[in-house]
Amino acid sequence: MSGPNTDYDPVEVTPLKSEEVDAARDAALAAIAAATDLDALKQVRIEHTGDRSPLALANREIGALPPQARKEAGQRIGQARGAVNQALAARQTLLDVEHEERMLVEETVDVTLPTDRIPAGARHPITTASEMIADIFVAMGWEVAEGPVIEAEWLNFDALNLGPDHPARTMQDTFWTDPPEDHTVLRTHTSPVQARTMLTREPPIYVVCPGRVFRTDEYDATHSPVFHQVEGLVVDEGISMAHLKGTLDHFASAMFGEGITTRFRPSYFPFTEPSAEVDLTCFVCRGSGVVTVGDVSGTEHQTPCRTCRGEGWIEWGGCGIVNPRVLTACGVDSGRFSGFAFGMGIDRTLMFRHGIDDLRVFFEGDLRFTTAFGSEI
Numbered sequence: 001m002s003g004p005n006t007d008y009d010p011v012e013v014t015p016l017k018s019e020e021v022d023a024a025r026d027a028a029l030a031a032i033a034a035a036t037d038l039d040a041l042k043q044v045r046i047e048h049t050g051d052r053s054p055l056a057l058a059n060r061e062i063g064a065l066p067p068q069a070r071k072e073a074g075q076r077i078g079q080a081r082g083a084v085n086q087a088l089a090a091r092q093t094l095l096d097v098e099h100e101e102r103m104l105v106e107e108t109v110d111v112t113l114p115t116d117r118i119p120a121g122a123r124h125p126i127t128t129a130s131e132m133i134a135d136i137f138v139a140m141g142w143e144v145a146e147g148p149v150i151e152a153e154w155l156n157f158d159a160l161n162l163g164p165d166h167p168a169r170t171m172q173d174t175f176w177t178d179p180p181e182d183h184t185v186l187r188t189h190t191s192p193v194q195a196r197t198m199l200t201r202e203p204p205i206y207v208v209c210p211g212r213v214f215r216t217d218e219y220d221a222t223h224s225p226v227f228h229q230v231e232g233l234v235v236d237e238g239i240s241m242a243h244l245k246g247t248l249d250h251f252a253s254a255m256f257g258e259g260i261t262t263r264f265r266p267s268y269f270p271f272t273e274p275s276a277e278v279d280l281t282c283f284v285c286r287g288s289g290v291v292t293v294g295d296v297s298g299t300e301h302q303t304p305c306r307t308c309r310g311e312g313w314i315e316w317g318g319c320g321i322v323n324p325r326v327l328t329a330c331g332v333d334s335g336r337f338s339g340f341a342f343g344m345g346i347d348r349t350l351m352f353r354h355g356i357d358d359l360r361v362f363f364e365g366d367l368r369f370t371t372a373f374g375s376e377i
Contacts, residue, residue: 272320
């Protein structure tokens with residue numbers, strides 16, 4: 001800041017010269033008139049009325065004048081600053097009106113149109129698949145049976161011909177509850193539901209049992225300590241493996257498409273005799289073991305199917321004729337009645353059906369995965 005003058009000579013302070021003040025005022029008014037929107041006007045306000053603006057700096061120089069000159073200089077600066085402030089206010093009002101009118105045009109919402117403010121929900125694919133499987137069997141005249149997930153040891157093992165020394169009873173496969181003397185477990189399969197059904201109903205029995213089961217497996221891409229099974233049970237007079245084969249063929253075609261059938265491979269299960277592993281016709285190569293693919297040049301050639309590893313079949317589950325010991329343990333006359341049972345994983349079926357290669361996606365709660373299925377599978 002300049003020092004005070006000892007003589008009355010206001011022109012010695014350059015920013016206070018009349019022509020300098022008029023030039024600063026005119027520059028501010030021109031900038032205000034040129035501002036086309038509120039953001040531009042805000043910048044003009046900072047440049048021409050802020051602390052570092054020419055008129056603000058000139059106002060500070062008034063103190064450098066002798067007392068006789070301050071009044072005249074103050075009036076000159078005050079009039080210039082007043083003119084600028086009035087122009088700013090007028091331009092602000094005009095631009096506010098233009099901004100509101102533009103918003104009404106650009107941001108108009110047609111309230112008569114249908115809205116989608118709430119995103120569409122989705123059901124978990126395992127739930128949907130379980131209900132779809134149940135519907136397939138209900139359409140055949142079967143019933144859906146359910147049971148508790150905390151099950152009595154006798155129903156989970158003994159009633160199903162799994163003796164006291166069977167390895168499935170150990171801690172390697174089974175979650176046992178405390179205290180041990182209660183003899184209860186987290187069910188390792190849905191077969192106890194079949195036992196409960198035979199204990200409480202008279203044949204003929206046609207039931208399907210979907211549900212959660214528990215085993216002490218490691219959690220990885222193909223195993224989980226919690227997974228889902230569907231089991232079926234038929235007890236009636238004259239039941240044979242032919243009835244079992246026809247039922248599973250129908251189930252396979254309903255889940256994977258027309259033309260998909262099953263085959264049996266001899267196996268062993270304590271609760272069925274004879275027993276078999278169920279293989280499914282590969283729904284990708286349709287049992288041929290090869291698929292046709294094209295390379296970058298567009299030439300087509302055949303290559304082994306990756307889904308079934310060129311075998312034409314995919315392992316699906318287990319089945320067999322109900323062991324007479326199981327029928328007797330559950331109060332069914334094994335001399336008069338026979339039956340069949342089968343079981344396969346719902347999770348595994350879904351993985352086959354939709355090309356999912358990691359079991360963990362079913363249990364991690366990612367809405368992006370669930371939403372992709374919607375309300376149907």
